[in-house]
Amino acid sequence: MPITMKDIARMAGVSVVTVSRALNNKPDINQGTKDSIIQIAKDLDYTPHGLARSLITRKTNTLGIIIPNTEDSFYAAVVDGIGNESREREYSVILCSSHSDPDEELRMLRLLREKRVDGMLVYPTQEDDRYIDVLRHSPIPFVFLNRHTDALECDYVINDNIHGAFSAVDELIRKGYYQIIYICARPDASSGKERIAGCKAAFRKHDLDSRNLRIMTCEETIQSCYDLVKGIIKDTSGKPDALFLWDDRLAIGAIKALLEENLSIPEDMAVVGYDDIEISKFLYPSLTTVRQPTYQIGGTATRILIDKLESQDFAGPQRIVLKPELVVRETT
């Protein structure tokens, strides 16, 4: 039985309405009674009841996040960006991991609706459109993270995968690497397709035969990339001189495989990663990589969402494309 406004009201000899006015800086209240009410509330260590308040104001000051997982440091950075921005704007955050499971995503969605979050930040696992339909029919505003959708009037913040991959391969070609393998973890996802397109665009720019670009697929684990690269080294057909990896984690696996086989980097083989996670700079050799504005993706998406929530006039859908930046280090 925690302290309620009723208790305070009784002690102060006023009505709950007056207490509410005092505690929320509302007008129509005498400064004196206000002070004493605030004092009493402090003495009793009163804590406002968020649920009761939200029920009537129809505002929870809470956002929901749905992301594929929470273990990957890439997503952790996104969440960090979201967390910081929303904290500044006085919103809380309910975190939901879908574990890359579409059904789970739908469940989380329902959950967030039940919890009456004011808005949602959604990083979809899949490209499935029925999922988008559900979102659109939901009354809760949302912003997509790294999910490109022109089909409808919805906001998103993405990074320019095409440009990112392009700048990586362009760098390789300009340094004289022509036999390039792109090791892609999600070739069927939109981000995968875009990056592959970016690779090809770089070849076109330099008038090179794009048959020199090989696309290979591996799982999103370091081990699987390590194994794949081992195989590539053993394989004598074709002689790649550069590897462009899906992300920095996989690049670490690739580097280990190369070094173990006594190949020198970047002389025998150049390596380029994607993301620029913290440790990439401190690898030996340090990793050339495409820096994704991961933190900003979370931050700006949150800003857009809250702006939308708090402004009456709805401007058209916000579609923000953040440019990744190539960071050249020792592996090229």
Add this chain to the structure above:
Amino acid sequence: MPITMKDIARMAGVSVVTVSRALNNKPDINQGTKDSIIQIAKDLDYTPHGLARSLITRKTNTLGIIIPNTEDSFYAAVVDGIGNESREREYSVILCSSHSDPDEELRMLRLLREKRVDGMLVYPTQEDDRYIDVLRHSPIPFVFLNRHTDALECDYVINDNIHGAFSAVDELIRKGYYQIIYICARPDASSGKERIAGCKAAFRKHDLDSRNLRIMTCEETIQSCYDLVKGIIKDTSGKPDALFLWDDRLAIGAIKALLEENLSIPEDMAVVGYDDIEISKFLYPSLTTVRQPTYQIGGTATRILIDKLESQDFAGPQRIVLKPELVVRETT
């Protein structure tokens, strides 16, 4: 204006009470009316109003997490453990990062109380006891993560820092490294003190002069550790033959510094980390490290908390100590 039970009731020609019974599998309802009500609810795409429900049931099915930050992959693993366990038990999670700021911690605490979370998982930044006082006087059950406190009746899940550090140094000594430097990031925190104690215990066990153990301090950034190790290498006084690092991130910085100075690992210098983050296995050379059951810390703490919430009879405080495990790889 979303659909409410009232709407359903009107359509079904029954009272809201009956609707509530139908939708919540309560007794005292005819199967036929129940079916039709459920059908109507489905047709209208009814979403229960969590706030209203929680207000009367006094249960939000939500937990609050307070951790120092969300960017570090170490904490991400903890959060992952919490998220998975709570999802299985049908609890949501409100994530709060304190940014290692005590005042912020207090604010988050108030926030979670306002939101009426059922319980909290707290990973305190500081050792400050006034903070613990606030927690104890709060009506909300909580479990500490990696925070040791015998002073009061509270639950916690920690890992055995003493044993972890001991096993690392013990390994070094047994392999013939006697001039060991422990680079500690948080020497004043309880975890720091415990690890230092663990180091010393290993020296005692082998009857070695603990003056051969040097404790050095650096910030919790890779860069600062890298700089520190560079300094150590240049410094000719004392000739360490092994480094034991605060965590794997710092170990990566140390390794880079060593390799750049053409020292070979582990011949010239052995290196041991702490945590066993995913990439440690894929470094070249791969890192010997103390594997912390990070994920389990989050998971078991959540289990304890929910068990406590859902059981009437309160068993005494749960205090769980998880043993870290030394993983020997190529840097020793």
Add this chain to the structure above:
DNA sequence: TTCGTAATCGATACCGTTACCGTTTACATA
């Protein structure tokens, strides 16, 4: 004196749900 107005406060309804208890009906039992 009368009236308007600003300042201050309270009564009441409501937000959407569940808890609690009472009511009705049907039917078996004494």
Add this chain to the structure above:
DNA sequence: TATGTAAACGGTAACGGTATCGATTACGAA
């Protein structure tokens, strides 16, 4: 026939706040 009992449902009051509007008071102006 009278009574007991179980099944099925509804009425009402919460839960803890805020919105809305109306009431009271004091005071200066007409």
